[in-house]
Amino acid sequence: MAHIALYRKYRPKTFSEVVGQKVVVESLKNQIAAGKIGHAFLFTGTRGTGKTSCAKIFAKAINCQHNHNGEPCLQCDVCKGIENESVYDVTEMDAASNNSVEDIRDILSEVMYLPVMAKYKVYIIDEVHMLSTAAFNALLKTLEEPPAHVVFILATTELHKVPATILSRCQRYDFNKLSIEEIGEALMYIADCEGIELSQSAARTIASLADGAMRDATSILDTCLSRGNVINDDIVADVAGISKQQEILTLADYIIKKDLPSALQEILLLEQRSVDIKRLCEELITHFRNLLLANLPKSTYQLLNVSPEKFELTKKQAETTNHAFIQTALSAFTTAFESISKGQNPKISLDIAIYTLCNTQIVPVSVVPAAQEQRPAAPVQPQQTVAPQPQQEEIIPFAQWLNTIDIVGTMDKPLYSLLKGSRAYLYNNIVYIDGHEALNNYLRGNREAATIVKQAIQQACGKMHNIGGYKNIADKFAPPKTDGLEDILSLRNSGVEVNIND
Ligand SMILES: Nc1ncnc2c1ncn2[C@@H]1O[C@H](COP(=O)(O)OP(=O)(O)OP(=O)(O)O)[C@@H](O)[C@H]1O
Ligand SMILES: [Mg+2]
Numbered sequence: 470m471a472h473i474a475l476y477r478k479y480r481p482k483t484f485s486e487v488v489g490q491k492v493v494v495e496s497l498k499n500q501i502a503a504g505k506i507g508h509a510f511l512f513t514g515t516r517g518t519g520k521t522s523c524a525k526i527f528a529k530a531i532n533c534q535h536n537h538n539g540e541p542c543l544q545c546d547v548c549k550g551i552e553n554e555s556v557y558d559v560t561e562m563d564a565a566s567n568n569s570v571e572d573i574r575d576i577l578s579e580v581m582y583l584p585v586m587a588k589y590k591v592y593i594i595d596e597v598h599m600l601s602t603a604a605f606n607a608l609l610k611t612l613e614e615p616p617a618h619v620v621f622i623l624a625t626t627e628l629h630k631v632p633a634t635i636l637s638r639c640q641r642y643d644f645n646k647l648s649i650e651e652i653g654e655a656l657m658y659i660a661d662c663e664g665i666e667l668s669q670s671a672a673r674t675i676a677s678l679a680d681g682a683m684r685d686a687t688s689i690l691d692t693c694l695s696r697g698n699v700i701n702d703d704i705v706a707d708v709a710g711i712s713k714q715q716e717i718l719t720l721a722d723y724i725i726k727k728d729l730p731s732a733l734q735e736i737l738l739l740e741q742r743s744v745d746i747k748r749l750c751e752e753l754i755t756h757f758r759n760l761l762l763a764n765l766p767k768s769t770y771q772l773l774n775v776s777p778e779k780f781e782l783t784k785k786q787a788e789t790t791n792h793a794f795i796q797t798a799l800s801a802f803t804t805a806f807e808s809i810s811k812g813q814n815p816k817i818s819l820d821i822a823i824y825t826l827c828n829t830q831i832v833p834v835s836v837v838p839a840a841q842e843q844r845p846a847a848p849v850q851p852q853q854t855v856a857p858q859p860q861q862e863e864i865i866p867f868a869q870w871l872n873t874i875d876i877v878g879t880m881d882k883p884l885y886s887l888l889k890g891s892r893a894y895l896y897n898n899i900v901y902i903d904g905h906e907a908l909n910n911y912l913r914g915n916r917e918a919a920t921i922v923k924q925a926i927q928q929a930c931g932k933m934h935n936i937g938g939y940k941n942i943a944d945k946f947a948p949p950k951t952d953g954l955e956d957i958l959s960l961r962n963s964g965v966e967v968n969i970n971d
């Protein structure tokens with residue numbers, strides 16, 4: 470037997486089978502039970518939350534010969550006829566593909582005639598916001614004086630595109646996103662019927678991925694079935710391209726230990742598994758939030774909303790870090806998430822957060838006075854090393870650096886924030902950037918970001934320059950180790966970075 474998609478197989482057939490939407494379902498049932506049925510309904514709300522399903526149930530219920538408390542019996546000729554589409558009195562039209570005034574006139578041409586078999590002629594118009602203006606006007610005429618035996622159910626995901634004149638003629642019903650609990654429970658029920666071994670936690674993961682839409686949830690479950698009848702968190706993660714529990718824990722571990730190379734390697738692996746970086750950011754936010762909660766004295770797994778096993782792992786990890794670091798991490802990932810939402814490069818945004826976090830204890834050596842445009846003194850005599858000396862040329866502050874940073878700001882916000890406060894020097898036609906350790910590492914490891922900086926430099930000064938880390942050449946200008954404090958101070962004032970601990 471061919472596989473029927475789960476979301477079709479589990480389309481609710483009665484109001485009691487509808488998941489969530491209690492307010493809508495109750496008031497529709499009450500109307501039917503009271504026998505006072507309106508002539509125009511508007512079902513609006515997120516995709517895949519039950520609008521079309523409820524429209525069909527309603528069409529059956531108002532025509533059913535043995536209606537019981539507002540529910541259709543599903544057994545009588547009318548219910549069966551509507552279900553197998555042999556009753557002509559119920560018409561479904563998809564306005565997405567039939568949106569012209571002719572399409573509407575076609576169906577409206579017979580509204581005057583009495584129904585053949587049912588009590589009411591029902592017109593279900595899906596995606597009604599797609600109708601052309603002329604089509605809306607034609608529909609409006611009928612809505613203004615509907616024959617007593619006609620019921621319109623208009624459904625839309627985009628309420629704001631429906632003309633006010635139409636809205637004012639309809640009873641409006643809002644279909645809300647379903648909660649994770651509602652979807653999770655419904656998935657467990659489907660799994661039960663289908664003989665699928667679905668773990669509670671996997672059901673929740675699917676539910677949160679579905680973002681309130683039951684159809685999406687059922688589709689994800691369906692996709693997971695390609696991996697067999699036993700579905701756990703890891704399979705859902707694989708199928709949906711999200712990170713697995715263990716992967717998030719491992720990544721967080723590297724970040725807490727400030728092990729930058731391993732953290733980056735882990736992200737690379739996740740990327741190769743096509744994990745969505747924006748979602749990964751969200752998961753990191755949730756995870757660090759959980760670390761915060763796990764550290765509270767009376768914390769429980771219910772508080773974190775995770776399984777008891779995951780709670781234990783989270784709690785253990787929370788003990789390896791502290792409140793301040795978790796807060797820093799939360800704000801770094803939130804910034805990254807916001808940047809991505811605004812259209813910035815996801816990988817760069819997340820990388821910068823990680824670079825920053827892995828370097829949070831390194832205080833930037835801030836020894837150079839602000840005056841960028843001042844020419845520093847000539848470089849001191851080079852150290853007596855065997856390394857070949859660069860061709861002698863004066864090192865000078867790169868005069869267009871502030872402009873460069875501003876230009877980067879228009880191209881890449883996270884990179885901009887990393888560049889802010891840095892300095893740059895021109896030497897042998899190369900712009901040497903002197904900044905936070907995180908910045909240097911970042912530019913070294915990320916071609917895309919380096920290219921952005923080079924482009925900005927070119928825009929700022931009209932010339933192409935290669936870039937490099939100032940640290941790489943700093944020792945060429947550093948004083949001999951035996952130099953006294955005075956020399957060091959004078960060097961500092963000239964804009965050359967000196968690390969006393971060397
Ligand atoms: N509230 C719900 N209860 C149970 N199943 C639901 C619910 N909402 C959606 N579904 C599932 O999703 C499928 C699609 O639902 P339906 O067509 O009613 O959604 P819709 O709101 O009309 O979506 P769209 O806006 O995309 O037309 C159903 O067949 C069913 O499997
Ligand atoms: Mg629909």
Ligand SMILES: [Zn+2]
Binds near residue numbers: 532533543544
């Ligand atoms: Zn019936």
